[in-house]
Amino acid sequence: MSAPGRPTSKDVAQEAGVSQSTVSLVLGGKWTGRVSPATARSVRSAAERLGYRPNPAARNLRLGTTRTVLLMVPTLTAPFFGPVYTGAARVAARHGFGVVVATWPDDMNGPVGDACPGPPSYTPPDGPFASPDEAIDGVLASSMAVEALARFRETPAVMLDSGPNTPAGLAPHAAGPGAPGSSGHGPGGAGGRLVPTVDFGVAEGMRGIAEHLAGLGHRRIGHVAAAVDQWTFRARARALAAAVAAVPGGVLSRSMCAIDATSAKNAAGRLLDRADRPTALVCDDDLIAAGAYKAARARGLDIPGDLSVTGFDDVLLATALEPELTTVRLPAEELGAQGMTALLDLLSGRRPAPRVLPGELIIRDSTAPPPP
Amino acid sequence: MSAPGRPTSKDVAQEAGVSQSTVSLVLGGKWTGRVSPATARSVRSAAERLGYRPNPAARNLRLGTTRTVLLMVPTLTAPFFGPVYTGAARVAARHGFGVVVATWPDDMNGPVGDACPGPPSYTPPDGPFASPDEAIDGVLASSMAVEALARFRETPAVMLDSGPNTPAGLAPHAAGPGAPGSSGHGPGGAGGRLVPTVDFGVAEGMRGIAEHLAGLGHRRIGHVAAAVDQWTFRARARALAAAVAAVPGGVLSRSMCAIDATSAKNAAGRLLDRADRPTALVCDDDLIAAGAYKAARARGLDIPGDLSVTGFDDVLLATALEPELTTVRLPAEELGAQGMTALLDLLSGRRPAPRVLPGELIIRDSTAPPPP
DNA sequence: CTGAAAGCGCTTACAG
């Protein structure tokens, strides 16, 4: 038996009869031409025998890097973010990076700067700086405003599904009305620095839905819109309005709701109770579409015979509904993957170009020509 | 201007005209009685002025702790795991811990021990040990077998939704049939060490459903079961079988499926096409119940008039369906919170008792007396 | 081809 704790590179060196430097070189994979193959072999076997794993804290300190990226999402409860994480983690792992996820603004306001409240079962040995949030090399921020990056002034960041960034130094909302059109383009500024973006082609997707409906013969369109302050929903509303305006005789009505079935049912109901009832309901989200289904059924309206309904996102729910939902598939996992790729590029000094991932119109059974 | 990089405690010390030790004491909150209030104040203001944030890698190295916990889940795509994370992260944050999530067995087989494949956009400076997986103080493993902990021999761990652990040294599946009944009880062993558990009262939940159905008058029950090798599904099947057997005249048929609407629709269809068609379908999962709805509708069967259907979990989908689904609510966020609490206890040397969180029967509109 | 040494930024005895 040697030391009690977990073995260090020093232990491996001793076991192999070499110096710590040699161990580091060999295990770090930069030994070719500098260490003899025989020595390398013996180092490896010593490491294996001891079950050696390098201490990441020590490496991080030495290297000034943590090989960890923070993924910020508004919530993990929405089915959309699981795949985003999965895509990001997949490419991160390929490059030896880990992904930490945090929800914002929720738990980012956690322990930083506060005394630890309540009766702690484990008392932190440190006071105001307990948050581990800072131990990261980069951040991926999904579906939020640039403000979210305020606390990461120095940290390389990529914005996902957050729209084209506003000009340097401007608050993003202030620039809202005048912002460049529909599709997410161009790196912009968060407090003056450039932040690469990866977005969905939300506008094209919404236009696809509008054209599909118009092609079927619909003219009176109702928009059941999510009352959520995110770029993607603003873009959806804008694109739908533009697309309906382009249809001769096209008329758009709108009703807002929260993203849950009950709220959506009520909002859709308001539209359906109008004298000039729409023949098609375009919903901002698949779950909202489920609410629209309920509103329709409550009024004895058949889908798609009396009323066409569309969703957005194509989550599992879309095919669980009956009839199955016509919707736009958003490649969420791809968003995470491309975002991570962009961030890794940024980390190695490149300037990733902004990317837009097209959505795909998925026509199922919830859309048909309007009743005569 | 002083040094270029981010300020260190040494910089703060210099700025405040004190030593590094004093800075550490003050900022670490352990100065009372050891540093004069005036000095403490000046240290704090110097830190603020410089925008000082301690380097977590250095602290981790010094302390031998990372204040980071790994949450392992089978997938982030299922709607169940978002809340688990949220609950765990909430209590972690209160104690200055962060939560990293990893899916297993998927991305845990990542870069460890492999050369980095493909054309890396960022070449890791280190070879075989690139994985950050080890930089953790503890692990929370949800919905998986004890084997998942094999690579964390020394790391404190808590198993969530994974059932009562098997006796020390035994593979968990080997012990399956003879394992102690239905509800998740008792710390067990993973390769000889004790692992605390937090589970749902799945058996009680399933029994609640069976009794609800029996009370309505149902005798022929069909089980649309998830073909997924997880404790929770084995427990659901076992509990339902026992509960139906306890009903005079109770008869149980079963059909297996994957957890998706199409597979579930087919499995439910097989049950509905039998000569002795069940009058109620008990589904292992809300999404499976959605598939059962489709099978029923395809056969012109009204829910709940001709057929009662129940789900399990109570995810968003349950109220998006029509009729709204009778199901069992599982407190997923609470599972994460309690699991993290147990892990924190473990980390501070306590032995958390095993916990079982009761499910709640939610009666909605998908269940009614069987047709005459 | 190999080793001795410095140093990343902290925290914590220890001495005064």
Add this chain to the structure above:
DNA sequence: CTGAAAGCGCTTACAG
């Protein structure tokens, strides 16, 4: 009440 020093476990010039 305050400071000088050691050391956590790595990696990387630098010397041989």
